[in-house]
Amino acid sequence: MPYKACIALSRRVPEILLERLREHADIRMPESDAPPDLVSLMREADYALVIPGDRVDRALLDACPRLKMVSTVSAGFDHIDVDACTAWNVRVCNTPGAVVASTADMAFALLLSAARRVVEADAFVRAGRWNKEAAPLFGMDVHHKRMGIIGLGRIGMELAKRARGFDMDVAYHNRRRLSPEEEERLGVRYLNLDTLLEQSDAVMVQVPYGSATHHLIGAPQLARMKPSAVLVNTSRGGVVDDAALAEALRQGRIAAAGLDVTEGEPEVHPELLKLPNVVLTPHSGASTRETHLRMTLEAFDNLLDAIHGEPLRNCVNPAKKEESA
Numbered sequence: 001m002p003y004k005a006c007i008a009l010s011r012r013v014p015e016i017l018l019e020r021l022r023e024h025a026d027i028r029m030p031e032s033d034a035p036p037d038l039v040s041l042m043r044e045a046d047y048a049l050v051i052p053g054d055r056v057d058r059a060l061l062d063a064c065p066r067l068k069m070v071s072t073v074s075a076g077f078d079h080i081d082v083d084a085c086t087a088w089n090v091r092v093c094n095t096p097g098a099v100v101a102s103t104a105d106m107a108f109a110l111l112l113s114a115a116r117r118v119v120e121a122d123a124f125v126r127a128g129r130w131n132k133e134a135a136p137l138f139g140m141d142v143h144h145k146r147m148g149i150i151g152l153g154r155i156g157m158e159l160a161k162r163a164r165g166f167d168m169d170v171a172y173h174n175r176r177r178l179s180p181e182e183e184e185r186l187g188v189r190y191l192n193l194d195t196l197l198e199q200s201d202a203v204m205v206q207v208p209y210g211s212a213t214h215h216l217i218g219a220p221q222l223a224r225m226k227p228s229a230v231l232v233n234t235s236r237g238g239v240v241d242d243a244a245l246a247e248a249l250r251q252g253r254i255a256a257a258g259l260d261v262t263e264g265e266p267e268v269h270p271e272l273l274k275l276p277n278v279v280l281t282p283h284s285g286a287s288t289r290e291t292h293l294r295m296t297l298e299a300f301d302n303l304l305d306a307i308h309g310e311p312l313r314n315c316v317n318p319a320k321k322e323e324s325a
């Protein structure tokens with residue numbers, strides 16, 4: 001009988017979606033929805049499907065010698081030791097296209113919620129305080145203000161598009177500066193990081209996490225921001241120093257924050273949890289039914305490309321070069 005590849009899925013996937021994979025491979029997946037022991041699940045696997053929070057590191061690669069490819073159902077891949085995968089000749093693929101628009105929507109939702117105090121207002125109404133208290137909950141306008149986007153990748157560009165609909169002035173800071181034509185097309189202008197922090201009413205953090213972006217926003221950067229500014233992080237916890245942010249919010253050095261990601265998530269810094277001027281969501285930027293389905297299918301396409309020996313569309317690491325004889 002011809003060899004059938006084995007794919008290990010780290011989470012349960014509805015049977016109807018699995019048909020496309022079953023034709024080409026045997027499937028292993030956990031019995032329940034609880035996070036599985038990855039080593040026992042993947043020990044025999046040729047291919048693996050993982051999600052953020054599943055750590056793919058040297059120990060796992062050592063224990064899974066047949067693994068050729070890891071497909072993550074996410075755009076970010078900081079849960080995967082990509083260098084180790086390259087050294088082990090394991091290709092890593094992600095789903096960068098599927099998440100873009102929904103994550104930008106969530107960033108905007110957090111901005112509006114934090115600036116307009118939507119969560120506080122909801123609690124106010126439920127507590128029966130509407131009509132009993134003279135002081136309304138004043139928030140900050142978002143329209144006609146300045147948005148500063150840190151990280152103008154695909155999600156950052158979607159943010160810029162949405163900001164234009166709110167008549168916002170949009171500045172950005174990025175490793176690579178766009179050409180004047182691209183800047184004109186997107187209606188954005190480049191600022192260095194310090195100036196962007198000093199001038200923006202809404203600071204949107206959208207950079208990947210890595211050693212270069214660890215605590216990119218810490219106490220010195222928060223000190224540069226306007227006292228009326230809102231900070232939104234929909235990228236990765238660790239890009240923002242949460243302890244420094246909690247202190248800045250507590251002291252009113254910035255007005256509010258919206259965070260879809262936190263350092264050490266799912267833990268949240270205890271000081272952030274005490275503050276009314278921070279809106280928190282559980283890393284659900286891409287969590288819509290439609291986007292989750294698109295991400296799963298994109299991750300399946302990546303697996304099928306690998307199984308069929310096709311060029312990998314969303315590969316983040318190179319194939320290991322064969323040692324020359």
Ligand SMILES: O=CC(=O)O
Pocket residue numbers: 052073074075076077099285286
């Ligand atoms: O955080 C979500 C993703 O990386 O897709």
